[in-house]
Amino acid sequence: MSELQVEHVNVYYGTNHVLKDISMAIAPNTVTALIGPSGCGKSTFLRLFNRMNDLIDDFRYDGRILLQGQNIYASDVAVEELRKRVGMVFQRPNPFPKSIYDNVTYGLLLQGVRDRAVLDHAVEHSLRQAALWDEVKGDLRKSALALSGGQQQRLCIARVLAVAPHILLMDEPASALDPISTAKIEELIHELKQQYTILIVTHNMQQAGRVSDKTGFFNYGQLIEYDDTRTIFTQPHHEQTQNYITGRFG
Amino acid sequence: MSELQVEHVNVYYGTNHVLKDISMAIAPNTVTALIGPSGCGKSTFLRLFNRMNDLIDDFRYDGRILLQGQNIYASDVAVEELRKRVGMVFQRPNPFPKSIYDNVTYGLLLQGVRDRAVLDHAVEHSLRQAALWDEVKGDLRKSALALSGGQQQRLCIARVLAVAPHILLMDEPASALDPISTAKIEELIHELKQQYTILIVTHNMQQAGRVSDKTGFFNYGQLIEYDDTRTIFTQPHHEQTQNYITGRFG
Amino acid sequence: APETKIHIDGSSTVFPITEAVVEEYARAHPEARITVGVSGTGGGFRKFCRQEIDVADASRPIKESEQRDCAQRGVRYTDIRVGYDGLAVVVHPANTWVQSLTVQELKRLWEPAAQHRVTRWKHLRPEWPDAEIHLFGAGTASGTYDYFTQAIVGTAHASRGDYTASEDDNVLVQGISTDRLALGFFGYAYYEANRAKLKLVPIDDEKPENGAGPVAPSIETVKNNSYAPLSRPLLVYVSRPAGRRPAVQAFVHFYLEQAPRLAREVGYIPMPAEEYRREQAKFAAFVSQSHP
Amino acid sequence: MNSMARNRLADRIFRVVGLLATLLGLLLLAIFLWGLLRTGLGRLSGQFLSSLPSRFPERAGIYTALLGTVWIMVLTALLAVPLGVAAGVYLEEYGRKRRWAALLEINITNLAGVPSVIYGLLGLEVFVRFLRLGSSVLAAASTLALLILPILIVATREAIRAVPRSLREASLALGATRWQTIWYQVLPASAGGILTGIILALSRAVGETAPLLVIGVLAYVPFAPSQPLDEFSALPVQIFNWISRPQHEFGVNAAAAIIVLLVITFGLNGVAIYLRNRWRQQLP
Amino acid sequence: MKTNERLIEALLAMSAGVGVLTTAGILWILVVEAVHFFQQVPLSAFLTDTQWTPLFADKHFGILPLVAGTLLTTAVAVAVALPLGLTIAVYLNEYVAPALRNTLKPLLEVLAAVPTVVYGFFALTQVTPFLQRLVPGLAGFNALSAGLVMGIMILPLVSSLSEDALGAVPRSLREASYAMGATRLQTAFRVVVPAASSGVTVSVVLAISRAVGETMIVAIAAGQEPRLTANPLVPIETITTYIVQVSSGDVAYGTLEYNTIFAAGITLFVLTLGLNNVGYWFRKKYQERYE
Numbered sequence A, B: 001m002s003e004l005q006v007e008h009v010n011v012y013y014g015t016n017h018v019l020k021d022i023s024m025a026i027a028p029n030t031v032t033a034l035i036g037p038s039g040c041g042k043s044t045f046l047r048l049f050n051r052m053n054d055l056i057d058d059f060r061y062d063g064r065i066l067l068q069g070q071n072i073y074a075s076d077v078a079v080e081e082l083r084k085r086v087g088m089v090f091q092r093p094n095p096f097p098k099s100i101y102d103n104v105t106y107g108l109l110l111q112g113v114r115d116r117a118v119l120d121h122a123v124e125h126s127l128r129q130a131a132l133w134d135e136v137k138g139d140l141r142k143s144a145l146a147l148s149g150g151q152q153q154r155l156c157i158a159r160v161l162a163v164a165p166h167i168l169l170m171d172e173p174a175s176a177l178d179p180i181s182t183a184k185i186e187e188l189i190h191e192l193k194q195q196y197t198i199l200i201v202t203h204n205m206q207q208a209g210r211v212s213d214k215t216g217f218f219n220y221g222q223l224i225e226y227d228d229t230r231t232i233f234t235q236p237h238h239e240q241t242q243n244y245i246t247g248r249f250g
Numbered sequence C: 001a002p003e004t005k006i007h008i009d010g011s012s013t014v015f016p017i018t019e020a021v022v023e024e025y026a027r028a029h030p031e032a033r034i035t036v037g038v039s040g041t042g043g044g045f046r047k048f049c050r051q052e053i054d055v056a057d058a059s060r061p062i063k064e065s066e067q068r069d070c071a072q073r074g075v076r077y078t079d080i081r082v083g084y085d086g087l088a089v090v091v092h093p094a095n096t097w098v099q100s101l102t103v104q105e106l107k108r109l110w111e112p113a114a115q116h117r118v119t120r121w122k123h124l125r126p127e128w129p130d131a132e133i134h135l136f137g138a139g140t141a142s143g144t145y146d147y148f149t150q151a152i153v154g155t156a157h158a159s160r161g162d163y164t165a166s167e168d169d170n171v172l173v174q175g176i177s178t179d180r181l182a183l184g185f186f187g188y189a190y191y192e193a194n195r196a197k198l199k200l201v202p203i204d205d206e207k208p209e210n211g212a213g214p215v216a217p218s219i220e221t222v223k224n225n226s227y228a229p230l231s232r233p234l235l236v237y238v239s240r241p242a243g244r245r246p247a248v249q250a251f252v253h254f255y256l257e258q259a260p261r262l263a264r265e266v267g268y269i270p271m272p273a274e275e276y277r278r279e280q281a282k283f284a285a286f287v288s289q290s291h292p
Numbered sequence D: 001m002n003s004m005a006r007n008r009l010a011d012r013i014f015r016v017v018g019l020l021a022t023l024l025g026l027l028l029l030a031i032f033l034w035g036l037l038r039t040g041l042g043r044l045s046g047q048f049l050s051s052l053p054s055r056f057p058e059r060a061g062i063y064t065a066l067l068g069t070v071w072i073m074v075l076t077a078l079l080a081v082p083l084g085v086a087a088g089v090y091l092e093e094y095g096r097k098r099r100w101a102a103l104l105e106i107n108i109t110n111l112a113g114v115p116s117v118i119y120g121l122l123g124l125e126v127f128v129r130f131l132r133l134g135s136s137v138l139a140a141a142s143t144l145a146l147l148i149l150p151i152l153i154v155a156t157r158e159a160i161r162a163v164p165r166s167l168r169e170a171s172l173a174l175g176a177t178r179w180q181t182i183w184y185q186v187l188p189a190s191a192g193g194i195l196t197g198i199i200l201a202l203s204r205a206v207g208e209t210a211p212l213l214v215i216g217v218l219a220y221v222p223f224a225p226s227q228p229l230d231e232f233s234a235l236p237v238q239i240f241n242w243i244s245r246p247q248h249e250f251g252v253n254a255a256a257a258i259i260v261l262l263v264i265t266f267g268l269n270g271v272a273i274y275l276r277n278r279w280r281q282q283l284p
Numbered sequence E: 001m002k003t004n005e006r007l008i009e010a011l012l013a014m015s016a017g018v019g020v021l022t023t024a025g026i027l028w029i030l031v032v033e034a035v036h037f038f039q040q041v042p043l044s045a046f047l048t049d050t051q052w053t054p055l056f057a058d059k060h061f062g063i064l065p066l067v068a069g070t071l072l073t074t075a076v077a078v079a080v081a082l083p084l085g086l087t088i089a090v091y092l093n094e095y096v097a098p099a100l101r102n103t104l105k106p107l108l109e110v111l112a113a114v115p116t117v118v119y120g121f122f123a124l125t126q127v128t129p130f131l132q133r134l135v136p137g138l139a140g141f142n143a144l145s146a147g148l149v150m151g152i153m154i155l156p157l158v159s160s161l162s163e164d165a166l167g168a169v170p171r172s173l174r175e176a177s178y179a180m181g182a183t184r185l186q187t188a189f190r191v192v193v194p195a196a197s198s199g200v201t202v203s204v205v206l207a208i209s210r211a212v213g214e215t216m217i218v219a220i221a222a223g224q225e226p227r228l229t230a231n232p233l234v235p236i237e238t239i240t241t242y243i244v245q246v247s248s249g250d251v252a253y254g255t256l257e258y259n260t261i262f263a264a265g266i267t268l269f270v271l272t273l274g275l276n277n278v279g280y281w282f283r284k285k286y287q288e289r290y291e
């Protein structure tokens, strides 16, 4: 069974028709890359899965999105519950202006966890998962803002992992980072794949090629092609895809 | 004799050494293009000639700049007089929020010209020179803000021409315009060359090639190469220049 | 033109009469430009001697120190009586326990030593409630204050300081009429104007010759001096330079003419008619002296 | 109830609490205006506006006070506006390179925070006593002018700061001097913002009471001022005067006078908000 | 042309100088008169004596009762304005659509445009009688209703300035919080308010400073009786009230009594100056750094 099932989804911002009749099935424990030129709707699509678009005033949609068979836009779904199961990492690192420790425990505190031992354990575990533990274990009380950009981004990942989601959404998570930090994040994605289903938006073709199992190519709000990453990059069925991948536009 | 003579000029913004030992001679009635990657100091260099940099708090310079043999930074030079002789057109059109007529006559009013006939004549003459007359002659009282971007930029040129400068400085005058407006501006530069000495900063290699007689290539605050445009574009002496022109960086 | 201008300032006690007179005068003489301030008797005299004003309202005769001040600046003047006032001691209408007070009790309540000691009603009489007493009284720049301290405490300007003190009697009325635990004093006129909101306290000076037992102020008791020691004359002072001006002469003349009616209207006690005639004559003499 | 449900409930409750808090603020305003209107509106009439003060509440009017307020407003504006705008222009256009700029900056910030009674003391010593202006319209207007000066300066600076740099550069590049640039370009482009500031500052001046009391306004002035050195009354002082009288009818008069004062201040504020919105839209 | 420019600059500079002159004038007057005062009254008595009776025969010059009165009314006002203002700020910022917010904010700001003499009238004639029905023993003049009304007056200062500060917190921080499953309330109080804390603090400090310097509301409704008490139900006197009361009563120029208003004035000036500079310093020092 597929983890996520998108069925004939349309999205509008006011009168702007941003996503057009998208359908897609995503299997568990895979990495799916979403590529396409700027403004084609990748971020909008990604943010459907944790209902972040709900925060935008004139957002409207139709169609269905099922998470393990359950419609996440059903009226009885608690958005907060959904967002715990579907974690998100943003383009620019956005740690809270608090200590490293407080950043990681934030999600747990929201759920009312106060037990110090539980929190301590979660912090160490998530920071290890995010490959940040060794760099920060000496001073967890340090402000997160004092970390480097790459460290901040890994902290943001650790913060998400601490609430134990099933699915990770990543919107160009490495685009604000230097090559070394980028490599670390990519490595991380590789490892996280064992436990999580990952969707990643990227502008970087090489990156998409390196990290993902499946790739979806969007253009003008349409899902032009969705297939194994290898297929997309070696023998795409659509000329648009071909042109985009070879850098002829975008 | 050269119209402008730059001798060992250094410019600093605070501790930031922005232009490094630049020397250059510019002949009358030529168009000189200044090219180079972003932040290399082109704008700073251009704004030396009408002393617009004086307005920046921590601007410092050394070296000499001669306009027809006279040091424009000498203590007895009236900056306002200099700026009348050295006109400037900016990157984004910046007409005054007044009528077309008032925009063109502004410089003359500053000099105390009040004679209606003189003003009328100047308006028509400058607008004709700027190839805008036919488009606006019907309603000179219309607000300049109601013009299109390309028209606004030509109005800004007319406004400068009305004070009859010798030299025209243009800082990426077409970069905010559509291709058709750009073509008009380039054509205009061609015609103005008969009467004016023109310096133009541009990011567009093709444009530099089309409009200029001489080209100076800047990088990291240094004037790497300064030569006939044709030479620069066909057989540059420096590898940096070569790399920049062929789009390998910048 | 400055000739039609008259500046008046001083006692808040006298203010209501002066205000009424000026209002009537302005009705009859629209060109007149008369202003009235309320700086208290002391404040008024100070301005008077500095020649900042032409007429000073006063609720007590000018003091020796003030006379010297005027003399030093060469200001001559005359005083003119315009009526009488009784000082009313009042409490909130809902106050059920106070029926009268003796002068001794008032002294115990208001003398400097009372500060922070006599703070509850039961401190005055043990049978009275064990509740705070909230005091209201004239401000120290007012003639009323001088007069009250002199009459009750025995020394002018000696009193406790922990009470709501205002030169503006209206503030006091306002305060007492909204506070069940209040006690205060001010000019009789203000009691007259606000009878419904206040309860008058009869005062016993324990001197049988001034009427036996507690006496409440009224037109009768003030006029016949049985309301002692809290009744007093009301005065206006006119300076010599001002007295030379016809506008001032006309105004003072008008003042004395109207005072009997207006004093009563605003709640004071007019003098007998012959006394007003005497004051007219006195002023006329002052005016004629002023013209060398 | 699990923690998530609790959180959601708290969220819902706060939505209601926040709404109530906001409504409470507005409700208080409404109650208070309603009370005023109920008490005072019936008293408002041509007679009330055109009558002199009187000891009879039903005869008394606000003619003197209203004209006094108008006089004060005009004189204050005449004194404060040129000074405030000029100072704002200086600080924003000239002063920034100067060494004492930081000092001026702190100075203005602090002046804006000085309580109005203190300005009253300044006016009492300087205008009333030292310059011997007495309790005149001029003394009051001078005091209030100093009081609103910081407001004007700050407003002018903000308006000027919103003028785009490109406009200045265009003017200077055509050979304009600094002052020509300010006069022909910067001031016209910021006029809307400056005017807004002026009006807001004046509405503040109109309502100020404490400084007037401190400089010693007279209790009874039955004529309107005809020149700057005349004595005066003003609406807030008249209101204060009436409030402190215990008779209920004077309370009614006070309420009626307050309505007039509020019409003036709210009117000025309304005009200011309107102008600000229009000016913001015009900014390039 | 050059000289003309110089002249204009000089004129403009002189105008700016008026601001400096005003400050200098205020300081000069307060200091000179206060020096006269302190030549006769030792500073220690001024600061420690618990009575303030300078106009009476038995003179005491302890500023504490006036300071206490000022702080008491201010405390009541802040107790109203702080929770209410902050709640409104958070509500407007997190829960209300921008269009509605842009109407509600100016509406609330009307509360700050009402002349304070009007508020004084409101406190005395409406609030006090109303409260007297709820609180037995409430005096006609009291710190409570003056403080409450003052709280309403400074409410928009807290709500608007705090809302501005909250609005300046970047969207990315909010999104991070929501994406972790936080509710609006949790996002507001765990992320947005802490991130905007210095802006919120500045708004509160400014509001306190306004309350400390406010005159007419307390002069009309709080009483004129200096007393060292923390009881908001009885008449008290604030520094500002004392200044108005005495200066409008015309105390003799140059006497010790006259100088007391400047001693009180300088105390008030120091209090508000301190508060303003704390605010200024906060704004400069902790200008919000988020990312």
Ligand SMILES: Nc1ncnc2c1ncn2[C@@H]1O[C@H](COP(=O)(O)OP(=O)(O)OP(=O)(O)O)[C@@H](O)[C@H]1O
Residues within 6 Å of the ligand: A013, A016, A018, A036, A037, A038, A039, A040, A041, A042, A043, A044, A045, A056
């Ligand atoms: N909040 C919004 N309100 C209205 N329109 C929006 C909003 N956010 C995005 N859009 C529009 O929706 C379209 C898709 O935007 P989206 O951000 O999903 O593109 P994207 O593929 O992520 O682009 P990029 O690569 O630049 O991030 C764009 O045309 C954009 O202008």
Ligand SMILES: Nc1ncnc2c1ncn2[C@@H]1O[C@H](COP(=O)(O)OP(=O)(O)OP(=O)(O)O)[C@@H](O)[C@H]1O
Residues within 6 Å of the ligand: B013, B016, B018, B036, B037, B038, B039, B040, B041, B042, B043, B044, B045, B056
């Ligand atoms: N006002 C200023 N203060 C300090 N540094 C400045 C200022 N203006 C420009 N610089 C710095 O000076 C250097 C040269 O800037 P300049 O604007 O001349 O570059 P440029 O070649 O025109 O770039 P671009 O093509 O982006 O316009 C840059 O490093 C820039 O950061």
Ligand SMILES: [Mg+2]
Residues within 6 Å of the ligand: A042, A043, A044, A171
């Ligand atoms: Mg995107």
Ligand SMILES: [Mg+2]
Residues within 6 Å of the ligand: B042, B043, B044, B171
């Ligand atoms: Mg540039």
Ligand SMILES: O=P([O-])([O-])[O-]
Residues within 6 Å of the ligand: C010, C011, C012, C013, C014, C039, C040, C041, C042, C058, C059, C138, C141, C142, C143, C144, C145, C167
């Ligand atoms: O105002 P007084 O009459 O009390 O001086």
